[in-house]
Amino acid sequence: MPTDFTLPELGENITAGDVARVLVAVGDTVAKDQAVLELETDKATIEVPSSVAGVVKEIRVKQGERIKVGQVVLTVDGGDAKAGGVDQPKTEAKGEPAPAPDAGAESQDNAAAAPAAKGAAAQKGAAERERGTTDSADDTDAAPRGGGQAQEAAPAKARGEVINIDRGARPAAAAPSAPAVSAEPVEGSMPPAAPSVRRLARELGVEIRQVPGTGPEGRISVEDVQAFVRTALSGAGGGAAAAATPLPDFTKWGEVERKPMSNIRRKTAEHLSHAWHAIPHVTQHDKADITALEQLRKQYGPQAEKAGGKMTMTVVALKIIAAALRKFPQFNASVDMARQEIIYKHAVHIGVAVDTPRGLLVPVIRDVDRKGVIELAADLGKASEKARAGKLSLDDMQGGGFTITNLGGIGGTSFTPIVNWPEVAILGISRGVHEAVYDGTAFQPRQMLPLSLSYDHRVIDGADGARFLRWVAEAFEQPFVVLL
Numbered sequence: 001m002p003t004d005f006t007l008p009e010l011g012e013n014i015t016a017g018d019v020a021r022v023l024v025a026v027g028d029t030v031a032k033d034q035a036v037l038e039l040e041t042d043k044a045t046i047e048v049p050s051s052v053a054g055v056v057k058e059i060r061v062k063q064g065e066r067i068k069v070g071q072v073v074l075t076v077d078g079g080d081a082k083a084g085g086v087d088q089p090k091t092e093a094k095g096e097p098a099p100a101p102d103a104g105a106e107s108q109d110n111a112a113a114a115p116a117a118k119g120a121a122a123q124k125g126a127a128e129r130e131r132g133t134t135d136s137a138d139d140t141d142a143a144p145r146g147g148g149q150a151q152e153a154a155p156a157k158a159r160g161e162v163i164n165i166d167r168g169a170r171p172a173a174a175a176p177s178a179p180a181v182s183a184e185p186v187e188g189s190m191p192p193a194a195p196s197v198r199r200l201a202r203e204l205g206v207e208i209r210q211v212p213g214t215g216p217e218g219r220i221s222v223e224d225v226q227a228f229v230r231t232a233l234s235g236a237g238g239g240a241a242a243a244a245t246p247l248p249d250f251t252k253w254g255e256v257e258r259k260p261m262s263n264i265r266r267k268t269a270e271h272l273s274h275a276w277h278a279i280p281h282v283t284q285h286d287k288a289d290i291t292a293l294e295q296l297r298k299q300y301g302p303q304a305e306k307a308g309g310k311m312t313m314t315v316v317a318l319k320i321i322a323a324a325l326r327k328f329p330q331f332n333a334s335v336d337m338a339r340q341e342i343i344y345k346h347a348v349h350i351g352v353a354v355d356t357p358r359g360l361l362v363p364v365i366r367d368v369d370r371k372g373v374i375e376l377a378a379d380l381g382k383a384s385e386k387a388r389a390g391k392l393s394l395d396d397m398q399g400g401g402f403t404i405t406n407l408g409g410i411g412g413t414s415f416t417p418i419v420n421w422p423e424v425a426i427l428g429i430s431r432g433v434h435e436a437v438y439d440g441t442a443f444q445p446r447q448m449l450p451l452s453l454s455y456d457h458r459v460i461d462g463a464d465g466a467r468f469l470r471w472v473a474e475a476f477e478q479p480f481v482v483l484l
Helices: 103-112 120-133 149-158 195-203 222-234 239-244 263-278 291-299 301-306 313-327 373-388 462-477
Strands: 002-006 016-022 035-040 045-049 054-059 066-068 072-077 281-289 333-336 341-344 350-352 354-356 359-361 402-406 425-429 433-438 443-456
Touching: 035 072, 195 222, 263 359, 281 462, 291 301, 291 313, 291 443, 291 462, 301 373, 313 350, 313 373, 313 402, 313 425, 313 462, 350 373, 354 373, 443 462
Parallel strands: 350 402, 402 425
Antiparallel strands: 002 072, 016 035, 016 066, 035 045, 054 072, 281 443, 333 341, 354 359, 425 443, 433 443
């Protein structure tokens, strides 16, 4: 019998994407887990595997079309019953899909949010009933979930919430995603909350563990999530006002052309706008004498090429920053203002900004402190190649604790990089130049590397920023410092 395959959940906070390529045709035989669609989301281009098997009878989408989670992609004849995105794409992070929303969970959620006037006994009973409905899949916060977006939006509207659940629509005057404060999971146990509350938090881009619960035993209600979002919006400063300010009619002064933002460009704009308004930035500059380091870099370049990479200054910076993060742990952290806490990360995962034809992407290199420079050169080469080919998965760009951006290959003397929220610091590298440096007796020609460090002043003081950057500069000048 004919079976529909619908677009499954693609990852946390991703509700839609643009069809880059349809990989099958009518009449093709599709196997389970076979890639049938190439989809460009806000974060990456991914292949979507089929959860059904059979002969393709109808294709319901076309190249360039924007489709949403839950939308029918194709119909097969002879498919099994597991349609609708039960199986997740291979590019997802760990976790299992959550059960489909049910009316019981919604009614129990409303019971938990009942006024205190109904009595403490009734409130306690509602809380106990809700605990019984919380499925373990909802506790895997980083995992994608099943269920349609439109169905979940209806109860929210019935409760009078003023929210934009459908991110695919993106009206021109909409406020930026300032409340999206959950790009990285927060350490700690999962707080008590009904499945419907967790779904609402995911739709709004809110990390549920950041929301203070006002119910019994800290239970989080719909009202708690809404209050948290309102606080985040009010803290975004002039971001919302700037987005709502109409532009002048430029056609008065000449011909213009309008082009829609790509998914990656739109996501970059939203993310950096939020980072700029949420983080009090400070940028400090310094220079490192890399005359001796350049000789070593060229000497060991052939070894890196044999391993499949290049011994670039970014590779050296990865190793130096990894050592610096061990010495200055406040630079490998995130700030949780909702709980008034600083989260210090023990793993050393560093993102590297990569310039691609589709926009800026930041793949994350894992466990940098445990790898040598030759291995890091190979890892960075593979990550950069995947980024430029549009093959990065969502997991490839998550979990970083610090970011490096190197513009030295293009030029410039210094710049002010924006911190990659929810991180607290980023290092910018500009082009190295030869300068006359006084050594105490005479001026000597030395190759100097400009370094620019931006950081979150809520977590890092100016003196610590200066110490960190000077330590990094000295490590470039004397690589033996890293060993110490």
